[in-house]
Structure formats: C-alpha cells, structure tokens
Amino acid sequence: MQAGREGRENEGAPVRDALGGAVDALGAAGVESARLDAELLLSQATGWPRERFATDPDEPLPSGASRRFAQMVRRRVRREPVAYIVGRKGFRGIEMEVDPRVLVPRPETELLVEVALQLAPATVLDVGTGSGAVALAVADELPAAEVTATDTSTDALEVARANAVRLGLDDRVEFAAGALPARGSFDLLLANLPYVSESDWEGLQPEIREHEPRKALVPGPTGLEAIRSLLARIAADPSLARAAALEVGAGQDREVAALLEQAGFDRVEARPDLAGIPRAVVGHRS
DSSP: OOGGGHHHHTTTOBHHHHHHHHHHHHHHTTOTTHHHHHHHHHHHHHOOOTHHHHHOTTOBOOHHHHHHHHHHHHHHHTTOOHHHHHTEEEETTEEEEOOTTSOOOOGGGHHHHHHHHHHOOSEEEEESOTTSHHHHHHHHHOTTOEEEEEESOHHHHHHHHHHHHHTTOTTTEEEEESSSOSSOOBSEEEEOOOOOBHHHHTTSOHHHHTTSOGGGTOOBSSSOHHHHHHHHHHHHOGGGBSEEEEEOOTTOHHHHHHHHHHTTOOEEEEEEOTTSOEEEEEEEOO
C-alpha cells in the first residue's frame, strides 16, 4: 500500500485488507514490529480491541476509521513512535499520556519501580521525571510513600502533572522544577537521566533520533555528564538520599557504581534488565 493512497484504498475495506496493506507499508519503511504496530493503530482508529481483528477479519471499516487509520500509518511510515501517534503508553499498571515533549516510557525503566517496591521507602525522590511514569507508578504501587518528582524541563513537568491529575494521583506526588528540590531528605532517590553519548546518537533508531527530545537523551560527549553532576551534589549533601537507583546505558554500570561509591554509598549493586544488560545501579548507605 502506498503511503499516499491509504485513505482511498481503505474506505470500507475489510479488516484483513486494511491490516495487510498497513503491514506491507510499515515493513517497507523498516519498521520491525509492523504487524503489532498496525494492529495498535487500527485499534486506536476504530476503538475496537485487537482481538476483534482475528475473530472478524472480513468486517468492513467505518469510513471515518479508515481515514484515521491511513493518517496514522503515514505517520508511522515516517518512523514516528506509536506512543506519540496514539498519545499514550502503558507503564506497569498505569497508562501514561505522552507526546514529543517527553520520552516514551520504556520497559527497562520499570526496574527503578521494582527497586522502590523492594525497599518500601517512606519518602521517594524521582529526578528527571519526564512524563512522570516512575513517580506515578511508585505512588500507585506504594500508597504509603511520599513522592516528590523533579525535572529541569517545564514542558515535561506540564505533561507529568497532567498525567497525575488524570490518574487521580495529583495529591500523592509533589512536582518541582529543577534537578533537585530546594530542601529535603529522602529514603530513596530514583533517576532516569540522559545517558546517551554524542558518539552513540547517530546510531539510534529513527524513532528515537528523529522524534524524541534529544536533550532528554544526550547530556554531553560521554553520556555520563548528568549522572556525574547529580552524584556530585549528593556527595556534597549526603543527607539527601539514604539509597539511590539510577538507570544507565549498556556498559556504564561499573563507572556509575564507582561514582555512587565516591558519593558515599558503600553497598552498590547492578541489576539487569530482561535482556541481561546491567540497567539499574543501586547504592545503599549503611
């Protein structure tokens, strides 16, 4: 299916044909998850659950849904992330609304929430909250915890606050502008800061490189500038956090572990993601 002709070709087309054409177009554009993405977009366009596509493959699409689907496929052909096209992304048990002002929440970041669940802190600080995914998931799953979330981006804070209100968690999370709050001491600090190096930037997928906010991904030449800055501030004020968990890029775990030790955390460990890559580095104070 040619990206410029979907609208005409899909008017009243059965589900089977609409999906088939979309899968072909997405595959030709280099999208690896073409079938899944086509189904997600068609579900959004029609309001139908994906299971219906298998049980009723010959059902014709409503004309309005056909047009919406065609527009969405064109955007995905340009490698725009599905989450931006449909406006949302699931993260653990909650659904986050997202747009190009913030990163798309990723499964590996759920490791930070798992650390919080294990430690069950009374107070939590989420640094670089972005869409608010980590802070809001912690607030949702640890109802007794007091959660504070910060970001240097006013756009990101706007998205995070809107998510908090929509999820009914706005009374559970305090948002603050800047890297760290003006004062406070926390049982656990969580941080998913930018960690992509300048040299790795061009090798990222088009979905990331061409659509997600670069400043939320690349902090400087080495990729560790933001993490170094945060841990330097913690070293200067050890009372800020009794424990800390930071998401890191592949191969950064040992250097970040050393930085945590320099900041005064004497028990440090790395935790792998589902691919076996050390993805979260956790430090504790005795």
